[in-house]
Amino acid sequence: MSTRSNGRASKENHSKDVLAPKTEHYEFGGPLGAAFVTSTVPFFSYALYFVCNEQAGCSILPKSPALLFKAMKQGVVDSLFDYEGWAIYFAWYAFVVLCWAILPGRTEEGLSLRTGAKLKYKTNAFATLVASFGLSAGWILLKGPAAYTFFYDHWPALVSASLSNSLIQAFYVYYASFQQGKLLAEGGNTGNTLFDWFIGRELNPRIGSFDIKTFNELRPGLILWALLDFSCACHQYISLGGRITDSMALVLIFHTFYVVDALYYESAIFSQMDITTDGFGFMLAVGDLTWVPFVYSLQARYLAFAPVDLGFIATAAIFASNFTGYYIFRTANAEKNDFRKGQNKKNLQFMTTKSGRKLLTSGWWGRSRHPNYFGDWIMALSWSLPTGFNTPITYFYFCFFVVLLVHRQRRDDEACQKKYGKDWDVYISKVPSRIIPYIY
Numbered sequence: 506m507s508t509r510s511n512g513r514a515s516k517e518n519h520s521k522d523v524l525a526p527k528t529e530h531y532e533f534g535g536p537l538g539a540a541f542v543t544s545t546v547p548f549f550s551y552a553l554y555f556v557c558n559e560q561a562g563c564s565i566l567p568k569s570p571a572l573l574f575k576a577m578k579q580g581v582v583d584s585l586f587d588y589e590g591w592a593i594y595f596a597w598y599a600f601v602v603l604c605w606a607i608l609p610g611r612t613e614e615g616l617s618l619r620t621g622a623k624l625k626y627k628t629n630a631f632a633t634l635v636a637s638f639g640l641s642a643g644w645i646l647l648k649g650p651a652a653y654t655f656f657y658d659h660w661p662a663l664v665s666a667s668l669s670n671s672l673i674q675a676f677y678v679y680y681a682s683f684q685q686g687k688l689l690a691e692g693g694n695t696g697n698t699l700f701d702w703f704i705g706r707e708l709n710p711r712i713g714s715f716d717i718k719t720f721n722e723l724r725p726g727l728i729l730w731a732l733l734d735f736s737c738a739c740h741q742y743i744s745l746g747g748r749i750t751d752s753m754a755l756v757l758i759f760h761t762f763y764v765v766d767a768l769y770y771e772s773a774i775f776s777q778m779d780i781t782t783d784g785f786g787f788m789l790a791v792g793d794l795t796w797v798p799f800v801y802s803l804q805a806r807y808l809a810f811a812p813v814d815l816g817f818i819a820t821a822a823i824f825a826s827n828f829t830g831y832y833i834f835r836t837a838n839a840e841k842n843d844f845r846k847g848q849n850k851k852n853l854q855f856m857t858t859k860s861g862r863k864l865l866t867s868g869w870w871g872r873s874r875h876p877n878y879f880g881d882w883i884m885a886l887s888w889s890l891p892t893g894f895n896t897p898i899t900y901f902y903f904c905f906f907v908v909l910l911v912h913r914q915r916r917d918d919e920a921c922q923k924k925y926g927k928d929w930d931v932y933i934s935k936v937p938s939r940i941i942p943y944i945y
């Protein structure tokens with residue numbers, strides 16, 4: 506059994522069938538789906554900015570689609586020449602890499618790979634977050650909020666830079682995946698170049714001990730999302746003459762809390778589908794580096810130029826709804842993570858499958874097959890509600906998330922069906938709801 510940690514499985518005892526099994530069926534609609542997502546993700550990342558900003562307002566039906574399209578084309582071209590924006594983005598990315606390299610962190614093992622090996626990871630994402638927040642707070646305190654609007658002011662260039670970063674990384678990992686001895690993702694070796702580049706060929710691409718997938722998944726995009734929010738709040742603070750609205754405060758609290766939570770529980774990521782099953786290709790790169798920071802921060806960016814005062818009752822109701830969602834999300838994930846680590850603190854019921862692996866049948870995982878997604882949905886809605894009802898565009902994230910998690914649940918169901926066979930049918934008969942307990 507190999508325990509090497511550089512992503513290259515040991516050549517001596519693993520056959521091609523183990524390292525690079527041929528993928529027999531496409532996910533995500535195959536090459537057509539890959540082409541669709543590859544073009545629409547960059548399009549929407551820009552479009553959400555150009556349709557919804559200080560000058561354009563935030564209307565779903567622009568007065569002149571032709572003029573909007575022209576402005577968007579010009580805006581994208583202009584963003585390519587905003588060198589300051591590009592410098593800010595790549596300085597940020599370099600800073601996060603530097604933090605990974607120099608900040609202290611425990612070395613933890615991931616789950617077993619197909620080869621039996623376990624990769625080692627340096628877990629200092631939370632320390633990186635503390636350093637980033639600390640520097641930002643120091644900057645705002647010393648230089649004033651006006652000096653922290655540079656993210657808000659260079660938005661399109663930051664999007665362009667992050668898209669380039671995603672492309673560069675996707676090409677790099679695709680070509681690196683052809684080196685001998687690489688462990689490929691079971692879904693990423695179809696032989697179709699576009700699809701494999703998109704979905705990710707290699708399971709855990711690494712440069713030395715630097716794990717490209719987990720690094721991008723947690724640090725540069727998630728932390729940047731919070732910093733973009735801070736920048737939007739600074740813009741609102743300046744334009745309102747020295748205050749931020751209750752709605753902006755809610756969005757900041759919710760988003761920051763989500764990011765802090767994800768990074769604080771860094772090692773929980775090792776058991777997630779993205780890490781255990783999916784390769785790293787353009788889909789994950791652009792999701793982590795562009796989509797998460799620039800699309801998820803839309804509510805804060807909207808409130809920066811269209812402030813909303815909610816009042817106490819609405820603020821309290823939205824606050825309660827978010828933390829109800831969080832409670833479900835966190836307790837469901839904790840029940841499963843503890844159980845997978847061999848602990849059953851709540852004495853939950855379970856069934857033992859033929860493979861020897863156990864499945865929870867009570868607690869949250871007895872109410873639906875993905876209760877954690879249910880909690881995530883409640884949070885997603887709570888993040889949009891503070892923007893009020895003047896535009897549906899700020900509900901884009903919630904709508905997208907509903908589609909994403911419905912699709913993800915089906916993918917996971919299929920994967921579990923393959924893994925557990927008839928036992929999965931038994932589990933489904935005990936727990937018929939997919940996501941929303943007793944409803945869906």
Ligand code: NDP
Nearest residue numbers: 777778779838841863864865866870877878881913917921
């Ligand atoms: P999950 O954490 O939901 O894990 C699914 C796996 O859990 C299954 O493959 C199976 O794996 C195991 N499992 C399923 N049923 C049971 C059971 N009854 N008992 C024990 N184990 C079971 O996967 P995700 O990676 O999709 O989600 C992780 C978190 O990330 C979620 O909270 C989700 O909402 C969130 N998320 C957030 C996104 C965002 O953009 N904000 C995007 C996607 C996810 P096995 O049996 O092999 O252990």
